[in-house]
Amino acid sequence: MRKADRHLLIRQIITKYTVRTQEELLQQLEKQGVTATQATISRDIRDLKIVKIPDETGQTKFVIFQGQHASDDEKAEEQRLVQMIEEVVTKIDRVQFMTLIHTVADNAPLLAAAIDDVTMPEKVCSLAGFDTVAVISRTEEDAETFFEFIQAHAVL
Structure with a gap:
């Protein structure tokens, strides 16, 4: 799977499901037929600017950082x-x-x-x-x- 396609799928997973760990994200990707390594997922998380925030229960979960997208400006x-x-x-x-x-x-x-x-x-x-x-x-x-x-x- 191409990186851009994997990134799109990761965005969809994080938006649709509560994902708390990289392992959970890997499992969700595998359910979609995508095999990736932990190192690849770590890079994807950094590239997509995914952060962890506390949810209503106090546990952390992954979300897409809501700031502006990276720019040369x-x-x-x-x-x-x-x-x-x-x-x-x-x-x-x-x-x-x-x-x-x-x-x-x-x-x-x-x-x-x-x-x-x-x-x-x-x-x-x-x-x-x-x-x-x-x-x-x-x-x-x-x-x-x-x-x-x-x-x-x-x-x-």
């Missing part, structure tokens, strides 16, 4: 970052030249990718774990500026 990338900050950031800390951003479970890699997509002189790079993004700046002043940007958009 820097303003669109920044707006996508702002919308993601609003939706997934739960706490922010700063330690010297590092900003630590805590997210809803399993959303740190997507937030880090959105941060990396935006050109900002205050950041050197980002590192993502499961629910935490560490953004490294060159100086404490740059880290403070970046921290203030995140704080201004986070709904804490």
